[in-house]
Amino acid sequence: MLRRVPLSLLRPGMFLHAIEGSWLSHPFWRRRFLLRSDSDIAALRDADIAFVTIDTTRGLAPIEEPEPIIITEPVVASGPTGITAERERAADIVARTREIIRGVFEGARLGKAIDSEQVAAVVDEISGSVQRNAYALISIVRLKSKDDYSYLHSVAVCALMVNFARHLGLPDETVREFGLAGLVHDIGKMDVPSEILNKPGRLTDEEFAIARLHPERGCAILGRAEAIPATAIDVCRHHHEKIDGTGYPFGLKGGEISLAARMGAICDVYDALTSDRAYKDAWSPIEAVTAMHGWNGQFDRDLLFTFYQSIAVFPVGMVVRLRSQRLAIILSNGRRASRPRLRVFYDTAANSLVDPRDIILADDDACKTVIRAENATDWGAHDWPALCVHLLQESDKLDRDVIARLWAGVETTPGETVEMPTSDRVSRWRPSERLD
Ligand SMILES: [Fe+2]
Numbered sequence: 001m002l003r004r005v006p007l008s009l010l011r012p013g014m015f016l017h018a019i020e021g022s023w024l025s026h027p028f029w030r031r032r033f034l035l036r037s038d039s040d041i042a043a044l045r046d047a048d049i050a051f052v053t054i055d056t057t058r059g060l061a062p063i064e065e066p067e068p069i070i071i072t073e074p075v076v077a078s079g080p081t082g083i084t085a086e087r088e089r090a091a092d093i094v095a096r097t098r099e100i101i102r103g104v105f106e107g108a109r110l111g112k113a114i115d116s117e118q119v120a121a122v123v124d125e126i127s128g129s130v131q132r133n134a135y136a137l138i139s140i141v142r143l144k145s146k147d148d149y150s151y152l153h154s155v156a157v158c159a160l161m162v163n164f165a166r167h168l169g170l171p172d173e174t175v176r177e178f179g180l181a182g183l184v185h186d187i188g189k190m191d192v193p194s195e196i197l198n199k200p201g202r203l204t205d206e207e208f209a210i211a212r213l214h215p216e217r218g219c220a221i222l223g224r225a226e227a228i229p230a231t232a233i234d235v236c237r238h239h240h241e242k243i244d245g246t247g248y249p250f251g252l253k254g255g256e257i258s259l260a261a262r263m264g265a266i267c268d269v270y271d272a273l274t275s276d277r278a279y280k281d282a283w284s285p286i287e288a289v290t291a292m293h294g295w296n297g298q299f300d301r302d303l304l305f306t307f308y309q310s311i312a313v314f315p316v317g318m319v320v321r322l323r324s325q326r327l328a329i330i331l332s333n334g335r336r337a338s339r340p341r342l343r344v345f346y347d348t349a350a351n352s353l354v355d356p357r358d359i360i361l362a363d364d365d366a367c368k369t370v371i372r373a374e375n376a377t378d379w380g381a382h383d384w385p386a387l388c389v390h391l392l393q394e395s396d397k398l399d400r401d402v403i404a405r406l407w408a409g410v411e412t413t414p415g416e417t418v419e420m421p422t423s424d425r426v427s428r429w430r431p432s433e434r435l436d
Contacts, residue, residue: 015059086136114225157182160267167310181235188218244297
C-alpha cells in the first residue's frame with residue numbers, strides 16, 4: 001500500500017516510493033529505493049522535503065500511523081497526445097536541451113565535472129515528450145545539421161533509448177537510467193580533436209585509433225561526476241562492442257555485453273545513419289533499418305526487432321506476422337515518411353495465400369499490429385528469393401499465378417538469402433569503414 005508520510009515518521013527499512021517536489025530538489029538519483037540508513041533520511045531532511053510516499057508492501061510501515069492517505073496509482077505524466085500537438089512542444093524542448101547539453105559537453109572538455117542533476121532534468125524533459133508522443137521529438141532531432149550533431153545526437157539517442165526501454169516494458173527507473181546513458185554515451189568525443197570527428201574523408205589508422213579512445217575517455221569524464229548511475233558508464237564504455245566480438249574497445253561477445261549497451265549500440269548507429277555527417281548524407285529511417293538488418297553479427301537480432309517496433313520502421317523485404325494472423329512483406333517507402341507500407345499476402349490461420357493487399361500503418365498502430373518477424377519458408381514458400389522480389393514490385397505488376405507458382409515451386413537451396421533492393425549510396429557503404 002502506498003502511504004504519504006511526513007519525514008518525521010521515516011526510519012531505515014522503509015521503501016521510498018516517491019518524493020514530493022521536483023527532481024532537482026532532492027539529492028537522490030533513484031526515485032524509488034529502500035532507505036538503508038539514518039543518513040538517507042538526513043539527506044532528505046537537508047533537502048527540505050516535508051512529505052514522501054512509502055510503499056509498505058516493499059518495506060516497513062510507520063510505527064506511529066499517520067492520517068492515512070491511500071494513493072491508488074503513482075502520478076504519471078499526461079497521456080499520449082497527437083504528433084502535431086507534441087511537435088511544437090518537442091521543438092522547444094530540443095532547442096533548450098541542445099543548449100544545456102552543449103554547456104555540459106563543453107564543460108567536460110575543459111575538465112569540469114558533470115552536473116548529474118542537470119543532465120537528469122534533461123532526461124526527464126525528453127522522456128516526458130517521448131511519453132506524450134513517441135515520434136514527435138525523435139523525428140525532429142533526426143533533422144539536425146552537421147554542426148549540431150554532437151549535441152543533438154545525444155538528445156536523439158536519449159529519446160530512442162527511452163522509447164526502446166518502454167517498449168521492452170522496463171520499470172520507470174530503469175527507463176530513466178537508460179535515457180541518461182543515451183544522453184552521455186558519446187561524451188568522450190569531447191576529448192577527440194574535431195579535425196578527426198569532422199573529417200569528410202576516410203580516417204587514417206592513427207586517426208581511427210584516436211577516435212576509438214572516446215569510450216574510455218568518456219568513462220573518465222563520467223567518473224569525475226557524482227551520482228552518475230553505473231548503467232551510464234557501462235553504455236559509454238561498451239556502445240561500440242558488437243555481438244560477434246568484432247567491436248571495440250574489448251571485443252566482447254553476445255551475453256558479455258549488457259542489455260543497456262546492446263540497446264545503446266542500436267540507437268547510436270540508427271541515429272548516426274539517419275543524420276547528415278561530414279562523411280555521408282543522412283539515410284531515410286527505412287534505409288537505415290534495412291542496412292542494419294543486413295549487418296549480421298553487429299547487433300542483438302531480437303532486440304533489433306523490438307527497436308523496429310518501437311520506432312515503427314521495418315526493413316524492406318522483412319516478412320512480419322500481423323495481429324490478424326496474416327503475413328505481410330515490408331515494402332520500400334523510398335525517402336518518404338517513415339510509416340510502414342506492407343503488402344499482406346498469406347493467411348496463417350487458413351494456411352493459404354491471399355490476394356496481395358497493401359496497407360499503411362499509422363505510427364501508433366505499428367507496434368501493436370506487427371507482432372513478430374517470420375520466415376516465409378517456414379510457412380511453405382518454396383522459392384522465397386524469387387517470390388520476395390516479385391512481391392516487392394509495384395502492385396500493378398503482381399501476378400497471382402506467378403505468386404502461386406513460386407510459393408509451391410521447386411526446392412531451392414536452404415538458407416538462401418534474398419538481396420534487398422537498396423539505393424547506391426546504401427549499397428556502397430561498408431559499416432567497417434567508419435561509423436562513429
Ligand atoms: Fe560512440
